[in-house]
Amino acid sequence: MSVIDILFRLDDISKKYEKYDVEKQRSVNGSSDDAFARLYSSFESQIEATLMKSEVAAVETNRATMVAMNAEVRRTKARLMDEVPKLQKLAQKKVKGLTKEELEARVDLVLTLPERIQAISDGSSKQTQGWGASSSHKKITFDSDGKFDDDFFQHSEEATQFKQEFEMRKMKQDEGLDVISDGLDILKNLAKDMNEELDRQVPLMDEMDTKVDKASSDLRRNNVRLKETLHNVRSSQNFCIDITLMCIFLGIVTYLYKILS
Amino acid sequence: MANSDPDKLIAKADKLTKLSLTRWNADWRNATGLYEQAAIAYRLAKKYEKAKEAFEMASKGQEMLSSPWDAAKHMESAAALAKEVGNWNQVSDLYRRSSELYIECGRSQPASDALAKGARALEDASPDEAIRLYNDACTALEDDGKEQMAFDLYRSATSLYIKLEKYTDAATLLLRWALAADKCSAAHSQCKAYLSAIIVYLYAHDFQQAEKCHNDCCQVDAFANSDQNRAATRLLSAYTDGDVEEIKRAAQSSTISNLDHVIIKLARKLPTGDVTALKRDTSDLQEDPLDEDDLT
Numbered sequence: 001m002s003v004i005d006i007l008f009r010l011d012d013i014s015k016k017y018e019k020y021d022v023e024k025q026r027s028v029n030g031s032s033d034d035a036f037a038r039l040y041s042s043f044e045s046q047i048e049a050t051l052m053k054s055e056v057a058a059v060e061t062n063r064a065t066m067v068a069m070n071a072e073v074r075r076t077k078a079r080l081m082d083e084v085p086k087l088q089k090l091a092q093k094k095v096k097g098l099t100k101e102e103l104e105a106r107v108d109l110v111l112t113l114p115e116r117i118q119a120i121s122d123g124s125s126k127q128t129q130g131w132g133a134s135s136s137h138k139k140i141t142f143d144s145d146g147k148f149d150d151d152f153f154q155h156s157e158e159a160t161q162f163k164q165e166f167e168m169r170k171m172k173q174d175e176g177l178d179v180i181s182d183g184l185d186i187l188k189n190l191a192k193d194m195n196e197e198l199d200r201q202v203p204l205m206d207e208m209d210t211k212v213d214k215a216s217s218d219l220r221r222n223n224v225r226l227k228e229t230l231h232n233v234r235s236s237q238n239f240c241i242d243i244t245l246m247c248i249f250l251g252i253v254t255y256l257y258k259i260l261s
Numbered sequence: 262m263a264n265s266d267p268d269k270l271i272a273k274a275d276k277l278t279k280l281s282l283t284r285w286n287a288d289w290r291n292a293t294g295l296y297e298q299a300a301i302a303y304r305l306a307k308k309y310e311k312a313k314e315a316f317e318m319a320s321k322g323q324e325m326l327s328s329p330w331d332a333a334k335h336m337e338s339a340a341a342l343a344k345e346v347g348n349w350n351q352v353s354d355l356y357r358r359s360s361e362l363y364i365e366c367g368r369s370q371p372a373s374d375a376l377a378k379g380a381r382a383l384e385d386a387s388p389d390e391a392i393r394l395y396n397d398a399c400t401a402l403e404d405d406g407k408e409q410m411a412f413d414l415y416r417s418a419t420s421l422y423i424k425l426e427k428y429t430d431a432a433t434l435l436l437r438w439a440l441a442a443d444k445c446s447a448a449h450s451q452c453k454a455y456l457s458a459i460i461v462y463l464y465a466h467d468f469q470q471a472e473k474c475h476n477d478c479c480q481v482d483a484f485a486n487s488d489q490n491r492a493a494t495r496l497l498s499a500y501t502d503g504d505v506e507e508i509k510r511a512a513q514s515s516t517i518s519n520l521d522h523v524i525i526k527l528a529r530k531l532p533t534g535d536v537t538a539l540k541r542d543t544s545d546l547q548e549d550p551l552d553e554d555d556l557t
Contacts, residue, residue, distance in 0.1 A: 185488075196449055199447065
């Protein structure tokens with residue numbers, strides 16, 4: 001297995017189990033009395049879910065499902081935006097056992113939330129206008145909502161990521177093609193050798209063919225002659241003649257014997 | 262009938278064939294039969310020397326009965342027994358005699374087979390004689406237009422030459438093989454033979470010869486357009502660059518791995534000797550024209 005394969009597999013596996021890991025953390029967090037932590041974790045999970053949904057919608061080929069998914073994404077986004085102020089209020093509250101730095105960190109987290117929510121692509125507009133190298137989204141529409149700058153940066157990040165993935169995949173494909181070409185080389189050489197071997201065998205087979213034909217015709221001829229000879233020797237007609245002559249001979253012998261005695 | 266002592270059979274047969282006052286014509290027919298029986302009995306009893314002599318007499322008898330085919334067969338059995346005994350001179354003589362008899366029958370394939378068997382038997386004991394036998398075997402087939410069958414003989418002869426480290430002879434034989442392949446239009450074998458010859462020259466560290474050989478071979482259309490030519494060019498350019506890694510990589514390529522295993526072993530051991538010396542030679546040639554430019 002090449003290095004690239006191992007890397008991909010590791011990514012997939014860690015992503016799969018990351019889910020469990022984070023959930024455990026969240027459940028631990030959720031068991032505490034900290035309302036903010038609970039609400040924040042629920043926010044995070046919803047954002048994750050919508051992100052996944054939007055990704056699926058982006059590659060969906062069936063237009064109807066795509067539109068439905070995008071509408072759902074938009075609905076969740078709107079709901080989350082409404083709940084952000086509530087989270088902000090909770091963040092300001094002082095909770096037992098929480099340091100000042102953590103409090104400030106929480107405030108910052110809440111501030112970044114609206115940006116993240118808006119960043120979730122819901123399939124409408126602003127997808128490919130940036131002149132980065134992004135080419136993964138299929139819908140290219142030109143109505144801009146003035147939120148140009150964020151999207152522009154967003155896409156260059158996505159674009160570089162996509163380009164990296166593209167290069168990796170191309171390298172993997174090149175490796176695969178090299179393996180195939182080596183195999184084909186071996187096959188070609190084997191085939192050429194087999195070709196020459198068969199060419200060598202053809203005149204031998206022809207010779208064998210004529211010899212076997214000659215042998216079989218000889219056999220047939222001999223069989224016929226044998227049958228004729230047998231017929232002459234053992235034919236029933238000759239047999240009867242032999243017996244009658246034998247009887248006549250015996251009769252003559254007994255007659256002579258009777259006369260002499 | 263054959264249960265009687267083989268010595269007695271031999272004695273009886275000799276009596277039949279010896280001419281004396283009472284016998285004016287040798288009775289070869291019966292004598293040959295007796296000799297054959299005696300020979301088989303001796304072989305079973307593992308008395309190889311006596312069996313060999315009996316087979317020789319039987320073969321002579323068959324010759325007298327003007328059936329060279331049986332004579333040749335007996336001669337071959339005698340030769341095989343001579344190999345058991347270890348009498349190498351006789352082995353080669355007997356096999357040669359049997360191949361002559363086969364050619365008398367007009368059958369070149371068994372003749373060459375007999376010579377090849379002799380060569381194989383003598384590979385360890387007297388390799389020079391073995392090589393002579395291989396050469397004669399190839400000639401016998403080529404005279405009869407059956408070059409296709411000679412390929413295996415060429416292969417065995419080449420491996421024998423390489424075992425004896427006679428590399429120029431091996432390369433010459435490979436070129437002869439290529440010629441035979443050309444006659445029966447076996448292009449793949451021809452190209453493989455050319456590539457093997459180039460590799461043998463490189464292994465003997467005779468770069469000029471290798472280049473000359475390569476130039477000669479490129480004259481042939483079949484080789485010029487083949488994979489083997491590309492592999493040869495790659496190998497030779499790696500030599501002129503003096504790049505040991507590139508030489509090793511070129512030698513690992515699949516085209517070379519498709520050749521005869523003896524040649525592959527040689528290729529894996531390349532480069533022999535100092536490759537940088539070759540590199541210096543080519544760069545010296547380039548310096549002179551530059552000097553002339555400077556003067557003008």
